[in-house]
Amino acid sequence: MEIQELLGSSFECRCGKTHTVPTEEFVYSEDAFGSMSRLIDTYSPDRSCMIIADNRTYAVAGREITDLCEADGARCSHFIVPDHDGESPTVDDATRDLLLRHTADSTFLLALGSGVINDLVKWVAFLQHKPYVVAATAASMNGYASANVAATIDGLKVLFHAAPPKAVIATPDILLNAPFGLSAAGLGDVLAKSVSSADWRLNHFLFEDYFCQFSIDLLKDLEPVYLNNPDKIKNRDPDGFKAMFTALFYSSIAMTITGTSSPASGGEHLVSHTLDMLAVRDGHSHDLHGRQVGVSSILMAALYERILTIDQPRFSPPPEQVDETFWGTLTPVVAEEYQKKLPRMIRAIEILNQPDNWETFRAAIKPHLIPARRLKECLRLAGAAHRYSDLRFNNAPVAQDFYLSVVNHAGQMRSRFTILDIAVLLGVIPEETEALTVKWCT
Numbered sequence: 001m002e003i004q005e006l007l008g009s010s011f012e013c014r015c016g017k018t019h020t021v022p023t024e025e026f027v028y029s030e031d032a033f034g035s036m037s038r039l040i041d042t043y044s045p046d047r048s049c050m051i052i053a054d055n056r057t058y059a060v061a062g063r064e065i066t067d068l069c070e071a072d073g074a075r076c077s078h079f080i081v082p083d084h085d086g087e088s089p090t091v092d093d094a095t096r097d098l099l100l101r102h103t104a105d106s107t108f109l110l111a112l113g114s115g116v117i118n119d120l121v122k123w124v125a126f127l128q129h130k131p132y133v134v135a136a137t138a139a140s141m142n143g144y145a146s147a148n149v150a151a152t153i154d155g156l157k158v159l160f161h162a163a164p165p166k167a168v169i170a171t172p173d174i175l176l177n178a179p180f181g182l183s184a185a186g187l188g189d190v191l192a193k194s195v196s197s198a199d200w201r202l203n204h205f206l207f208e209d210y211f212c213q214f215s216i217d218l219l220k221d222l223e224p225v226y227l228n229n230p231d232k233i234k235n236r237d238p239d240g241f242k243a244m245f246t247a248l249f250y251s252s253i254a255m256t257i258t259g260t261s262s263p264a265s266g267g268e269h270l271v272s273h274t275l276d277m278l279a280v281r282d283g284h285s286h287d288l289h290g291r292q293v294g295v296s297s298i299l300m301a302a303l304y305e306r307i308l309t310i311d312q313p314r315f316s317p318p319p320e321q322v323d324e325t326f327w328g329t330l331t332p333v334v335a336e337e338y339q340k341k342l343p344r345m346i347r348a349i350e351i352l353n354q355p356d357n358w359e360t361f362r363a364a365i366k367p368h369l370i371p372a373r374r375l376k377e378c379l380r381l382a383g384a385a386h387r388y389s390d391l392r393f394n395n396a397p398v399a400q401d402f403y404l405s406v407v408n409h410a411g412q413m414r415s416r417f418t419i420l421d422i423a424v425l426l427g428v429i430p431e432e433t434e435a436l437t438v439k440w441c442t
Contacts, residue, residue: 015212019257023145025167032169033065037072043131044108051078052121057113057137091119091151099124115141123149126162136170138182139245142189144168146252156333157273164256176236184384188294190247192268194370195300199266199418205364206348215254215263222247230382267418268296274410284394291385301372302440303419308362315425318345322412340415388441404433
């Protein structure tokens with residue numbers, strides 16, 4: 001099956017599941033916005049649409065889309081999601097409730113934006129049982145067509161299921177001219193696939209969790225375009241951007257058809273989520289998700305490389321409690337997640353201590369990893385964040401001690417088992433965190 005034939009289809013997969021792709025269209029062309037009136041005809045009984053945007057994204061294309069739709073006889077209204085404490089809007093329950101009130105009478109929604117706007121509209125559309133589409137304003141993240149929403153609830157960064165859009169539309173001109181930091185963040189997000197899929201394989205090997213090779217292979221023909229040619233991203237090459245955005249889109253499809261974020265989210269995402277949570281806790285700003293993920297992907301790849309050099313592992317029991325000194329007021333919600341993970345950490349030691357299992361584990365993981373050096377060079381040559389000091393927290397560069405502390409504790413914040421947990425059980429975290437970070441992320 002050709003990759004574009006997946007949209008709107010259901011098919012039997014060799015993983016044993018029947019995969020269904022709810023997103024029916026992916027339009028990437030200069031006249032993509034011209035498809036909106038047709039989409040309104042398809043999904044809105046009263047031929048109306050409410051555009052949800054923030055001030056920045058509405059300025060990019062809100063008026064253009066409205067004029068195109070109204071020229072064809074459709075009605076368009078809009079709602080501007082307010083900024084949060086002088087920064088961009090956030091995905092939280094307060095903003096969700098605000099949107100629920102303002103979209104109550106709408107039959108069809110258009111998310112005009114990228115990560116935050118898409119997640120908010122995805123959330124609201126799911127709760128209201130309404131169809132929605134998204135018009136992308138930046139190639140900045142891999143969640144456009146996923147069924148997942150990443151939100152902050154009671155201070156904890158949580159991931160939960162919603163419904164993906166009926167269509168994703170984008171114009172090359174807008175993506176190419178988006179702030180370059182957003183595009184570089186998208187590169188960081190898509191490059192995480194190597195280490196996130198390694199974490200997925202790790203869980204499949206240790207706990208016989210569900211795994212789908214097909215979803216991993218979705219990007220295999222697109223990956224070399226941006227991985228081998230990072231200058232195409234730096235120079236805003238149309239072919240490079242198209243490959244990257246298409247990869248971001250199908251990465252979100254992979255998450256949807258498997259019902260898990262595992263194809264594209266592992267230990268590197270936990271580091272990013274921890275930075276976000278600490279920022280919310282302390283009332284600080286944090287950097288773009290993809291920039292945080294990109295830097296952390298380099299370190300997770302380095303962690304894998306270090307651990308795979310160990311011939312005779314010696315495991316220590318996992319900590320029984322989370323570190324209250326680090327998590328502060330977040331301790332109760334983090335501790336609840338960590339207690340769910342503890343049995344897996346104990347089970348992992350039992351499995352990996354069995355004869356030949358360590359060698360089998362190494363053989364299963366090593367061939368599929370992209371080296372840390374290659375990830376770092378790709379991000380560096382693309383002009384993307386590739387050092388912890390490239391990241392911003394509270395309007396200042398991230399300091400080494402702070403980043404080390406985040407890495408040492410990030411595995412505690414979610415029940416998902418990742419390379420961070422193997423590193424803790426082996427003592428690589430925290431004993432070698434600083435050496436690896438200095439080598440690979442400075």
